[in-house]
Amino acid sequence: xxxxxxxxxxxxxxxxxxxxxxxxxxxxxxxxxxxxxxxxxxxxxxxxxxxxxxxxxxxxxxxxxxxxxxxxxxxxxxxxxxxxxxxxxxxxxxxxxxxxxxxxxxxxxxxxxxxxxxxxxxxxxxxxxxxxxxxxxxxxxxxxxxxxxxxxxxxxxxxxxx
Amino acid sequence: xxxxxxxxxxxxxxxxxxxxxxxxxxxxxxxxxxxxxxxxxxxxxxxxxxxxxxxxxxxxxxxxxxxxxxxxxxxxxxxxxxxxxxxxxxxxxxxxxxxxxxxxxxxxxxxxxxxxxxxxxxxxxxxxxxxxxxxxxxxxxxxxxxxxxxxxxxxxxxxxxx
Numbered sequence: 001x002x003x004x005x006x007x008x009x010x011x012x013x014x015x016x017x018x019x020x021x022x023x024x025x026x027x028x029x030x031x032x033x034x035x036x037x038x039x040x041x042x043x044x045x046x047x048x049x050x051x052x053x054x055x056x057x058x059x060x061x062x063x064x065x066x067x068x069x070x071x072x073x074x075x076x077x078x079x080x081x082x083x084x085x086x087x088x089x090x091x092x093x094x095x096x097x098x099x100x101x102x103x104x105x106x107x108x109x110x111x112x113x114x115x116x117x118x119x120x121x122x123x124x125x126x127x128x129x130x131x132x133x134x135x136x137x138x139x140x141x142x143x144x145x146x147x148x149x150x151x152x153x154x155x156x157x158x159x160x161x162x
Numbered sequence: 163x164x165x166x167x168x169x170x171x172x173x174x175x176x177x178x179x180x181x182x183x184x185x186x187x188x189x190x191x192x193x194x195x196x197x198x199x200x201x202x203x204x205x206x207x208x209x210x211x212x213x214x215x216x217x218x219x220x221x222x223x224x225x226x227x228x229x230x231x232x233x234x235x236x237x238x239x240x241x242x243x244x245x246x247x248x249x250x251x252x253x254x255x256x257x258x259x260x261x262x263x264x265x266x267x268x269x270x271x272x273x274x275x276x277x278x279x280x281x282x283x284x285x286x287x288x289x290x291x292x293x294x295x296x297x298x299x300x301x302x303x304x305x306x307x308x309x310x311x312x313x314x315x316x317x318x319x320x321x322x323x324x
Contacts, residue, residue, distance in 0.1 A: 099271055101262055101263055111261055111273060113273065113280050113283070115280075116279060116280045116283075116318070116321075117278060117279070117280065118275050118278045121275070156278070159278075159279065159318050162318075
């Protein structure tokens with residue numbers, strides 16, 4: 001059962017609740033819970049579970065981009081794109097798997113492929129600072145990636161199934 | 163100018179020379195020389211330059227697959243697939259770039275993409291032991307990858323240019 005967000009009482013609540021109800025964010029939260037092998041976060045709300053994905057502009061600036069990105073950030077990046085893949089699969093029935101190649105400097109490339117089709121390709125940099133300003137922005141970014149990928153699959157259906 | 167191979171005089175010479183003359187192997191040798199920033203291998207023959215890619219069955223068995231793959235092996239894996247990409251580009255005019263995601267256990271995935279098309283996709287394991295039994299096998303493996311990729315590009319030309 002979804003508990004009240006820790007930000008209850010502030011104007012952002014309804015916006016956060018709306019974001020939490022979107023298919024992509026629900027998929028992301030489910031994936032995080034699926035990887036929580038020992039159930040240590042069973043009592044935690046979705047909003048708290050996703051709190052690490054929220055990086056405000058102020059926080060962003062404070063994260064150094066020197067040295068290796070934090071392993072936790074790498075994990076979040078992986079979970080985010082895996083969730084995009086799962087959401088694509090939920091709507092199209094086609095498995096979309098992420099392939100990430102990130103250097104020690106936090107620079108690299110993320111690909112999502114289904115069959116022989118590249119449904120998403122992005123050059124990423126400053127991975128150290130990966131995150132979204134608000135839960136709504138996270139929801140919008142994820143939904144857009146899923147929509148764009150599905151549009152690509154619809155444009156080249158036989159390649160996506162090759 | 164190509165010098166005599168260090169194996170001159172053995173029956174494998176003409177086979178090696180034939181392999182060294184193939185477009186893929188020439189491309190691979192050129193790429194290795196291009197990355198030799200200080201020209202420390204300028205006096206070395208192509209056969210010697212490619213010697214590290216040759217791993218006999220006996221040597222293979224002796225390489226442990228525990229722990230991280232050697233950084234030199236990772237570099238060779240990268241150069242090999244980059245050479246495949248360059249050979250594809252030489253024949254089609256389309257840039258084919260490799261994306262590799264290899265775990266610390268030497269297991270992972272290699273993708274080659276042009277535009278929105280996946281021209282090559284392979285799950286790799288025991289990367290620690292990456293290599294080819296002979297120079298001819300190296301030449302054949304590279305040429306086959308290039309041919310298969312070009313067949314895929316010809317099958318889906320508009321996707322490869324998307």
